[in-house]
Amino acid sequence: MALRVGVDTGGTFTDVCLYDGGSKQLTVLKTPGTPHDPGEAVLVGADEAVDLLESSYEEVEFFAHGTTVATNSLLEGKGAKVALFVTQGFRDLLELGRQRRPKLYDLFAQKPELLVDRDRIFEVEERVRYDGTIVRPLDPSTLEEQLEQHQDVLSEVDAIAVCYLYSFENPVHEEVTGKMLQAKFPQAFVTVSSDVLPQFREFERLSTTTINGYIGPVMQNYLRSLRERLAEKGLGVAPKVTQSNGGIISFTTAEDMPVRTVLSGPSTGVVGAAALASKSGFPNIITLDVGGTSSDLALVNNGTPTSTSGMELDSRPIQAPMLDISTVGAGGGSIAWIDNGGLLKVGPQSAGAHPGPACYGNGNIEPTVTDANVVLGILNNEALLGGKMPIDARLSFQAVEALGKRLGLGVEETAQGIISVVTANMAKAIRVISVQKGYDPAEYALVAFGGAGPLHSGRLARELGMKITLVPMAPGAMSAVGMLMTDLKADFVSTARTVLEPQALNRIVDVYESLKADATNWIREEAIAEGDESLHFFADLRYKGQNPACQGELSPPVHSKSALAGRDQEQPR
Template structure:
């Protein structure tokens, strides 16, 4: 791909940019985010990097716009059109209680008001046969009547019973609404989620409709700003499934943009670690607001078929990331029992940690790092951002006094509390799913991740830590390292036996072609690469697990599928039913991908290595450490040491050491 390649990722605290020129030169920028106008933060990063957008051939963007729209309830007013008798599906939800001892527990609030649900006279049976024909005219009149009462609607979500089997009623209703009410954005469940489980499908459709106008307006505004500054190259947007789509492709896929930033970081870390021969890694992304961790096996991140946001289910493939509220901006506090806590409340970008000098009045993890010496005020962000140590000490003093500790001891204790939360998150995606973390390397990134990596690895028994160049902007690099990706899924229940093999191959071929056709429709060149996974279970089980088939899945035999399922089931549940127990396939999922070209290499310029001396307090001890820039390839470094590259600070803890390899990664091992 010709021209400079640029990735811009808007986070909760900082907006990161990575630009890689045609000659392989690397340029990075990190500027404070503007939560109320995230596109301004992205443009500020472009300006800070001094880029000529006319020379940019490929610009990839990730942001929290869709996520924030849901969390802050700032999406469009949505009308839900559903099958007669199903109007309460978003409110009944499931019968489980998330907090079983909370007497005041209330179910998550849907994004659609009950008064905004329109029932349509129609019904399709579970096998796809029409039970009650769709009455389009009567439904349109009900919609018109509701609009006459309130004209603030911006979107319509259509979710008919069993539309995942036969979508004709939904598509006809959508065409009729678009024809009569052109100002409304219309989203069909059969376009965003062709799978069973009515509540989850309805929730996903409602959320997709809720964020679609927000995403359309945001991308339209951002595209115009880029064009006004001379950009004529490709513009694409990251998805939470680890792939990107051209910006125009998000017109029907806004819901896939929910967790684009964390997903991009995982993709970038996996690509960079693979260059050093590490296929099995645990990614550890600690930013300003939260920490995200993910398991990567054989170079591929684990995927989950669904996720949740604000307690509401979203049934669309996402990179399987566990998140905890432990970031650089996480607030330090004392709970009702007198115990020290870190997060989940965050100071965010505004006002941010007290040491930023923007009015923060409560101690954060970043303030603690500054107090204990693992961040140096004069070198933060390469010296471009000055920190106020006195302000950090002032806000930490009440906590230290309560605990009866010195400032350094209180800061060190707070960081260890945050470490414990992160260790627990990693255990959730490793040991609790049948994976031994000792079989993986830890790959930290984000502005704060490398400072805690060695100690977290120790707690988990991990022997290797791999830190990439410019680790603080890894999510922005991951945008450039991602392929164009689209997923299609179909619920189709089949008993796994020899007689079903032709049907299995037929459904695989159909879902694979649907995924590939979507990428071709977007004008992407090249034959898409296809991978197939099946949602499977033993007959009688209520939930299923994903089983990935080898190659493109087209030649997989029943006995091989059964073996792969038994292995996956044993890994997750520590048992499998030998002796021919009945197995069934519940859903088929196809991933189609097209590469935009070889991913650019991330290689940071070596500094002078750690040469200066500094003091720090860590693990209850005052230590003398060397500090400075990143070592040159082949140069060894031993802990304790601080390595600063302008995007993040790496603490090489005592008892750890390593060197920079030929790929530019600093590989640390426990001595």
Template structure:
């Protein structure tokens, strides 16, 4: 038997999903190891092997590919634990990353201090050189100036260097020459050029993205190389891919080179899974609700496709690479409940993490968390958590919650219900940000709940939003890792266009897009020998506008008239109007090459096996304590119905059905809940 494996590292648990040749799916979990995520990955693989009756070596010998989602880059940015980084830039322009387009997070707060740049000013060094916007040399690269900067870099002991020259997107020769000199003088230092990371106009976005890439590059590279070495030592000969923020995957070497592209690596797997489930019949419009131990990630799938954004900020730093449009909240199962200003109840954003974790994990945690609250409310079975592999400590949860309850003048159960209500309200607000504030009515969509904790909160969150449907996959706790096996290799090329006219002529446009397509194909062909697909797009705007929109061009012949019409149509779709009489400006041309990986096999539907509740559990709902029937999730037959209030439980997921909920098990493997 051969396997493909997806690995998702979360803040509390590392999920490992294996799918065999017959389509059978297996989920194993291990505690995440923030000090070295590869330890948790190897332990998760070992747990999966044990589940299959294999040794780790036997499992890896029969594995055909591994796809990995990591939070190493994200954590380095959030915790400011990246490499000691310097920047070489055109003389007189070292403050571009500090000025940040003249904006600040709260522009009307006059007392708000300026954000601290990722690279301190004394390590942002000017080099004498200058290019014109068309790439022509105005001032040649000055060797003496470059040597002086390199001398400073050596004295400062930097680990990474970001090279960001003006207009290098049009002609990267100066950046490449400087990079060659730095590598020769400082072997072992991570060097990145802005023209290689983001070859397009807009100085701040290009400079900031390159700075992030240099800052997290050494950390990500060391981690991925260490993981690859450990896998090879354990017997793995299969290719290992890393999922990037845009939802495609790349080999380890490419992910290490473009480390900034891994900033949303883990959450991307869940969105890719949502797209796959939409194609399997869950619904064309989904709101993903991925609630794990540390955070909750929310995204939209509209008409079966996920939105791609650009210019995301992670840890306050702009990353202008393509990424799935995901909103992250600091609310998860491990979020700590506490009293805020004025003695009001607060939940998160602080988390108990993997170590020590919630108090009920028995690893030394003493602060009350959302998981402790759910245990005290009766929603979790202390003896069957993770299939019985870990017993939850009810007494420890009571002690932790008692501290908070005493301050509120409540008993522990009432305080736990307050924590449950509050985290539901916070997550509903997060969904509003992702939908209502963007002009999308969530009431016509299905809330797709996954992650280890989402099933306990999805019904209440959907009710708060006026949504009528919730879907919870049987594989909810490992859906992000499963989604990583549903994606494809992807390599993107972009090139900005600046000329005398708003748009190149019909003689130049085909050559522009054909050149990008060939470049993208050639790069992908270095990693992959299979079928390669291609997508084209363009960033365009009206002449009087400042910001562009990305227009898909699949199936569009690149002529001026066709590009204008495609832009007008896209503008109408986004903003309900277009201006046919206005000039349309082509700013950046894009091409994405896609390597299609083998599809996962589908397990044939088995014979119906209607189940009955196997137990009852005393739970606290809004109406008071009541006995709820407990159903085994994996025992439900396709078409079987469960009426709320009830609990549907699997080894890794628990679903709370509220009074009035009506659930049916769908043949595709998810519980479809209609809210009363």
């Protein structure tokens, strides 16, 4: 018996998918999430799946895990205490950012809180020019004195991030600093920008490196603990974790680069849906993944999910290859409420896994999308999850009726209003990834999955003029199923600041060879069998003198990928 297991932890439920290669049997399970320790739900769900087949962990040949720990740590402000080392004169870069105002006319718009207090940001006397030449060498003895001077502060932090100017051209100063910090403060998670994001745009590189440090200790502790507990149960293979680009990496790699996992769960749902829809004759789809807390949407062309080189999460830029997924706070647990103008709103606040919707009977009295579906009879009024989870429909009616009285509507009208509002929210998010980018939703099939996706697909398709909707056999666990359909994948990126002309050929070849060497080393470390690997090279270009750089598309999921971002650097200072 050769077993493959995929486990996806969401905001409300943990989904488990187990495939028996011998009998070709696919087993799908759901278990309530455990927010206090997401790893507990992973183990409970995996135990139940293995026991159901009367098997054991020793027979598992593949174990993949999708997690929201990194994302939630950032969104909830529960990351590590971080210190930051920057080039002298750039202490305030993290706060200044790009000085853009996304909400130009909002007088009360607030910038996100800094992940690093200013008294833990240290300037270092070093300077590398835009072309990699060293203007001011880093003096190790001076840096040692600086570390001694701030030892009290640095001894109390959980992580230390290092981001020097133009380190993507010459990382030697960051490498020296990183080694000294690791030796002097072994308790800290040390991360340097030349490892995290060796490409230009200093603010985005600084933000991404800082986030990697902020969520690093949290993810490291979580994955390390889960890895040890799985080993104690008899798991003999190295577990994998899904990353934002739709591929998977080992737990140990993710422990060093957790910023790659900010879209860990949603990405594999898109990969799985794209594969299944293509086999069904629908290569062009829009995916609708509705969970308990949010809805994730993505566009797929010719069987390949669209990708992007970065995103903003809670107004903080993260530069890393990832699938282009739009998220809106509209899930089964999203709470319906009335704003100051007396209008009905739904989300982004969610009842989560506990207490959950009112019908769960755990004390929540606010109506949710799930409660509205119970009132309208769309969901069973006695139990969910195929009868495994009893509910109290009376509580749903009470919660929706109380909201309806404030709106002057009956209970059914209020429930229908909640569904209409959440449908409009989802439609708006789909238009962002389709209409606003030149794609007509009517030309795509809608693939609905997640615990609540199929409940809303019909209304949403009608709203957008879409003629075809597809529902997988196990929609509630599509992300877990997708984990069994994805490949090991890594992206290696470098900035080549040069004009595309014959004289630059040697340099361009050198950059590609360096990326190829990095990819080859990774393939060896991941123990990928010879013949299973696949290398794809790409270049992100712009016209000479163009600013900012064009954002190119990344590759489809492959075993391994080496990508080159060949953009010009901004004008040298």
